[in-house]
Amino acid sequence: MIDFELIDSILQGNQKDFERLIKKYETPVFRVAIGLLHNREDAEEVTQDVFLKVFRNLSAFNRKAAFSTWLYRLTINTILNVLRRKRRQHLWTTLSGLFQVASKEVSAETKMARQSEADIIGQAIDGLPQNQRLAFVLTKYEELPQKQVAAILKTSEGAVEQLVARAKQNLRKKLQQAVGFKGASVSKK
């Protein structure tokens, strides 16, 4: 059953088909969420939220683009709202967060060092400019074709290519600069 048929059926009130739609897209939505939030609980909450929004706004989907493009756009907007809200709520914890990272770097035992590595990579991805981060996550996590990423981000394919290349470059730079990161990765070897 193609997406448009599923949507027609859902709009007629068929709950089973809504479940089918959720099952089809829950993992991609969850993957994008975890790629941008790096937290399982938050990603699940966002995924649930996105499908509720789909339920509410499905009749407003104009079918000019693929359903998945509309869904990814909805997902990204929901995640960006969550990030904005989080930033507002936890502005004061930024400093303590930096302090925690610093303390982790000091105690770099195998398991802790691995955890720290993941944190550093996550923070490096979070630190990318918004468009680079979105292009990186959609390309690397979802492995979407450039054409679809361009449609989701409302930009050209060339711009997406550049954004991903710059994101990778920035990530390398940030990770090389991260204090103790090199040391931790060498100790892992």
Place this chain on the structure above:
Amino acid sequence: MADQRHIDALIDAFVEEQRNASPDPSLASRVLMAAAREKDITAKNAVAWERVVVVFSFVAAIALGIKAGNWYQPARGREAKETVVLVSDDQLEHFHFYQQE
């Protein structure tokens, strides 16, 4: 260069690890339950709004009727408006005299 390759490998490993995470299997049923609850609330709200609209229309209709026809006035009131006032001859003369003066 080796460092760069190593960093790329670490990024790939990080991405791969996160990519392998999958949502809780109960997520779909949770969404369906929330959607059903929302649908129920929406339906209840719609009924409540329908009632508000009916009551408002009724009140508005009465108000418009009052304004347009004055039909609410008791019969006595209407009669009072149309009643011819009878005056005595004296009163009439006095009125006439007063006018002439």
